[in-house]
Amino acid sequence: MLNTISITSLYVLDQDEALDFYVGKLGFEVQTDQQFGPMRFLTVALPTDPGHAVLLELPAPPSVSPEVAEQVRDSVTKGAGGGNLFFTTDDAHKTHAELRERGVDLPEEPVVQPYGIDFGFRDPFGNSVRVAQMAPPPSA
Structure with a gap:
C-alpha cells in the first residue's frame, strides 16, 4: 500500500529563478540537480522535511508536448497552473x-x-x- 508522498511537482518557467526563490528566500535545500537527456531534474526540500521534495519542472518535452507546454506556461503565468x-x-x-x-x-x-x-x-x-x-x- 502507499506510504508517503516523496515528490510534488510544480511548473516553473525558469529553474534558476526558481532555485533563487525556493532556496534563497524560502529556505529549501537542493536535493537533486541532474540533467536527464533533454530535461533538468531539479528537486528541493525543506531541511526539516527532506522526505518530501518539490520538483521544479519546466513545462516542456518530454513531460508535455511543445503545444501543451505553451498552454501550461500561459496558465502558470496567470496563476492557474x-x-x-x-x-x-x-x-x-x-x-x-x-x-x-x-x-x-x-x-x-x-x-x-x-x-x-x-x-x-x-x-x-x-x-x-x-x-x-x-x-x-x-x-x-
Whole structure:
C-alpha cells in the first residue's frame, strides 16, 4: 500500500529563478540537480522535511508536448497552473516577517482563521503558497 508522498511537482518557467526563490528566500535545500537527456531534474526540500521534495519542472518535452507546454506556461503565468504548496509553521507572524525581510512579496497579512493563523502569496511563476500556524484541535 502507499506510504508517503516523496515528490510534488510544480511548473516553473525558469529553474534558476526558481532555485533563487525556493532556496534563497524560502529556505529549501537542493536535493537533486541532474540533467536527464533533454530535461533538468531539479528537486528541493525543506531541511526539516527532506522526505518530501518539490520538483521544479519546466513545462516542456518530454513531460508535455511543445503545444501543451505553451498552454501550461500561459496558465502558470496567470496563476492557474494548478501549483499549490501548503506549509505549516509554529509562528505565522514571525514567519511572515522573516519572509518579508528576505524579499518575498507578501500581499496578505496573517489572518486568524477557524483552523489557525494563515497567509498566502505566489511564487515568481504564479504558483500559490499558503502558510498556516495550525490551532490545537478542540479538546474532547
